[in-house]
Amino acid sequence: MAVFTPVTASDLGHWLTHYSLGDPIDFRGIASGIENSNFFLTTTQGEFVLTIFEKLQPQELPFYLDLMRHLAARGVPVPDPVPRDDGALHGLLHGKPAAIVTRLAGQxxxxxxxxxxxxxxxxxxxxxxxxxxxxxxxPNLRSLDWWQTTAPALHPHLDTVQSDLLATELAHQTTFFASDDYRQLPGGPCHCDLFRDNVLFVAGDSGNAGNAGNAGADRLGGFFDFYFAGCDKWLFDLAVTVNDWCVDLDSGALDLPRAQALLRAYQAVRPLTDIEARHWQDMLRAGALRFWVSRLYDFYRPRSAELLQPHDPGRFERTLRARIDAPPPSVSALPL
Incomplete structure (x- = not known):
């Protein structure tokens, strides 16, 4: 668990005076995350999540919180920010911006x-x-500009083979991002970090197990942790998701049944364009590079926290190599 800013019962009591959420019943740190301090909060009015933002500044929060409100209002299951009594969606706790959102059900x-x-x-x-x-x-603040700025600080920590891989792939993505095809890719607000631990599933009626889209009694409860969100190419968001949900974690190789299931379901709602299909491998590589760079950065330049568990950067090095060495099946050839 990463809790950078501890919150006492007194802190919480004062903070809740700004909300109409009733009295606190339970409050505990969340055992995940390396960017923010997160806490489960149960009050007499329901279940919520309190987040203290360790890096984001108050002026940066409206994009993320307003996007969640926008999606929630359109029926997408995401945490809905709770307004304070003065109408604001965030305030300051221990001098840092903080917000409360509704808690999604599931695991x-x-x-x-x-x-x-x-x-x-x-x-x-x-x-x-x-x-x-x-x-x-x-913009997606962890996109090409950030990779280019961060890479020089990483090279001293890498061996020659790793350093060459980082430089070569960064050059490849720089060329791709500057291309006419890249500019024509459709896009908009993206989650940009839709990993397995940012999605919840709840147990439903086991009688629905045979319905399409269900695994046994499981049904999707919602997406959360939008604090890496930004406007980007939708194909990038899709590639980031496939690189986590549809891979063998030890080798980085794509698991084809899972990848085909995810891509078919996505395209049943929003079919990919021809240009998107043509650059599927490029974007899978971009998604792998993004998280290799960020995990290297977090591993070699960590911050202090009560209980911090940095993610293994080797996982996305393996994923990147696998995407380069084994081009994925064409998404345009998948049956819908």
Whole structure:
């Protein structure tokens, strides 16, 4: 668990005076995350999540919180920010911006089957389409510019083979991002971090187990942790998702039944364009590079926390190599 800013009972009591959420019943840190301090909060009015933002500044929060409100209002199951009594969606706690959002039901599915992946693919496509009329814009702050700025600090920690891989792939993506095809890729607000631990599934009626999109009694409960969201190419968001949900974690190789299930379900809601299909491998590589760079950065330049568990950067090095060495099947050839 990463809790960078501890919160006492007194802190919580003062904070809740700004909300109409009743009295606190339970409050505890969440055992995940390396960017923010997160806490489960139960009050007499329901269940919520309190987040203290360790890096984001107050002026940066409206994009993320307003996007969640926008998607929730359009039926996409995401946490809905709770307004304070003065109407604001965030305030300051220990001098840092903080917000309360509704808590989604369910548990993360860390060993997904094709039916789980199908639900994720369909909901991701719904979220992309629902975000088309979102009025605010913000680039993905962990995209090419950040990779280029961060890479020089990483090279001293890498061996020659790793350093060459980082430089070569960064050059490849720089060329791809500058291409006419890249500029024509459709896009909009994206989650940009839709990993297995950012999606919840709940147990439903076991009698629905045979329905399309269900794995046994599991049904998708929602997406959360939008604090890496930004406006990007939808294909990038899809590639990031496939690189986590549809891979063998030890080798980085794609698991074809899961990948096909996710991609078919996504395309049943939003079919990919010809240009997107043509650059599927490029974007899978971009998604792998993004998380290799960020995990290297977190591993070699960590911050202090009560209980911090940095992610293994080797996982996305393996994923990147696998995407380079074994081009994926064409998404345009998948049956719908």
């Amino acid at each position: 993360a599915q860390l060993a997904p089957q094709p039916a789980h992946c199908a639900q994720v693919g369909a909901m991701l496509a719904r979220a992309h389409l629902a975000g088309r009329d979102f009025g605010d814009t913000q």
